[in-house]
Each structure stands twice: as C-alpha cells, then as structure tokens.
Amino acid sequence: MRNMIVPLGVAVTCSVVVAAIVVTFGRPVVLTSSPSAVTANTTITPAILTSGDAIVSKKPDLAVIGAGIDSQQPTASAAQADLASKAAKLIARIKALPTADQDINTTGYWIGPVYSPQGQTITGYRAAEQLQVKWHNVDTVGRALDAIVQEGGATNISIGFGLADPKPAQAEARTLAIADARAKAQSMASAAGVRLGQVIQVSDRSSNSRVPSPINYSGAAANVPTQVPVGQLDVQVSVEVDFAIG
Numbered sequence: 537m538r539n540m541i542v543p544l545g546v547a548v549t550c551s552v553v554v555a556a557i558v559v560t561f562g563r564p565v566v567l568t569s570s571p572s573a574v575t576a577n578t579t580i581t582p583a584i585l586t587s588g589d590a591i592v593s594k595k596p597d598l599a600v601i602g603a604g605i606d607s608q609q610p611t612a613s614a615a616q617a618d619l620a621s622k623a624a625k626l627i628a629r630i631k632a633l634p635t636a637d638q639d640i641n642t643t644g645y646w647i648g649p650v651y652s653p654q655g656q657t658i659t660g661y662r663a664a665e666q667l668q669v670k671w672h673n674v675d676t677v678g679r680a681l682d683a684i685v686q687e688g689g690a691t692n693i694s695i696g697f698g699l700a701d702p703k704p705a706q707a708e709a710r711t712l713a714i715a716d717a718r719a720k721a722q723s724m725a726s727a728a729g730v731r732l733g734q735v736i737q738v739s740d741r742s743s744n745s746r747v748p749s750p751i752n753y754s755g756a757a758a759n760v761p762t763q764v765p766v767g768q769l770d771v772q773v774s775v776e777v778d779f780a781i782g
Contacts, residue, residue, distance in 0.1 A: 582781040583736055584724050588717030589775075592709040593768040596697035599671040602643070603630070603684050604692030606664035612647055615663040619647075622689055623665050629688035630669055633680055639670040666692070672700065678762035697766060709773035710740065717777040725781070733780030742774040 605626055607618035630640055644666035649658045669684075671677050674697065684690045699705060718732075725732040 581736070582730075584721045584728075584732065584779045584781060585776070586717045586721040586724065586779070587741075587774065587776050588713040588715070588720065590709045590712035590716055590773055592705050592712070592771045594699060594705050594771060596674055596699060596766055596769045597672065598698045598700045599674045599677040599680075599764075599766075600696050600698060601669040601671055601677070601680065601684065602666060602692070602694040603669060603688070603690040604644075604664060604666040605690055606662060606692070608650060608660050608662045610660050612649075612661040612663075615661040616647055619663040619665055623667075626667070626684070626688040626690055629683060630667070633683060635669060635671070639672075641668050642666070643668045664692075674766050677766075678764045681762050681764065695764065697769060699769060699771075702771060705771040706773060709771050710775065713773045713775045714738065714777060717775055718779075721777065721779045725779075731782035733782035736778040736780050737776075738778075739776040740773065741776055742772065 603626060605619065605622045607615050607622060609615040609618055627640065631637070642665065644664070646665075647661065647663040650660045650662050651657065652659050669680075671680050677695065681693065681695065685693060722732050
C-alpha cells in the first residue's frame, strides 16, 4: 500500500508544476487569497445605500455666439485673400460692439477644392473661418447678432447660453441632492425599523447643465430688431450616499 501512495504523490506534484508553467507562460500570474482567508478577514458593515437628485434653474449670464464667413474663388490664394478681407471686417465690427479681445477666438479655419457635380473636376476653391464670441449681456444679444450679420457680414451664425461660473449653482444643486438622498434613506430606515446612522460615503455621479438649444440665426430685417428669448438653464446633480445603520 505504501508503494502506491508515493507515485501518486509524485504525480500530483508534477501536475501542479505543469499547471504553474502553463500559467507563467500563458498569461500574467494573479495571486488571490483563499476563500477561507477572505471569509475570515472580511466584515460586512450594515448600511443603507441611496441616491439623490436635484435640479437648480438659473438665468444664463453668458451667450456664446458662433459667427462664420466663407469665400469661393477660382484659386485657393484668391479664396484665402477674400476670406481675410471679410474676416477683418467681421472682427472689427465684433470688437466695436464692444467685445474684449479675450472673448473672441477662432474655432475653425478651412480651405479646400470645390468639385463639379460629377466629382471629377475642380471648379474652384472655398475658404471658411468660424469665430466664437462670448457675450456677457444676454439681454442685448439680439442687437449683437444684428450687428454681426448686417454690418459684419457673417453668414453662418449659431448661439447658445451658459453660466460664466457654474460652480455656485452646482454647489447649491449638490446640497439639495444630498438632502434628497438623506430623506430617502430616512424613509427606508423607518420602514425597516432601524435607526439611520452617520454618512459612510458620498459620491458625485453627475454634474451637468442642460442649456437652451442653440439657435441658428438667419438674419432679420434691418428695421426689426432680432428677439432672442433667454429662458432658464437647468443645473442637475446626482449623488450616491451610503448611511450606516445605527
């Protein structure tokens, strides 16, 4: 009987060695604790896990205007030169509104060929430039748009709204979201017949603003000022809060 046990032990040892070699050369080695060790060292803390949401509405104090111009000419150099002249006129008008230099920037510039309908022959070249303007008086943004289009020559206009500093609104919404999570947790604790304890963990899952949709501006009659209703901007925050059970 003893003679049979020894070879079996050797066989088991060899199989372990082979398995170790396969693991080493087949993929990275990952060390884990045995199930008994994990069970012995892990403690489960009773807790109530909740989420909270809040939306704070604010009037936007910033309008972001997109103003573009383009030119199409027989040659690329002619298109670029014509575009430069149009851009200079537009930028000068934007600065005269007035607009600070740091509130004007270029977001796109493109020059490329224009092809025939069949797509085989180049019929000319098109150049385009897109500017972004930050307008801090949202109540007068309609007049600014009229000036940019009618006097500045912009042909591609869009506008959106936001907050110059969204952090105060986000902080307000976050406070309300945590209060919402606490109210839910208190309700759950009462239903379960336990006492709500202290906060164990708080996670901010989202913090974003839902702004009014951008407006595509096609220009208005010279004697009719453009009307741009501003509306409200929603700042939404979602949190997850873990409460101990007292």
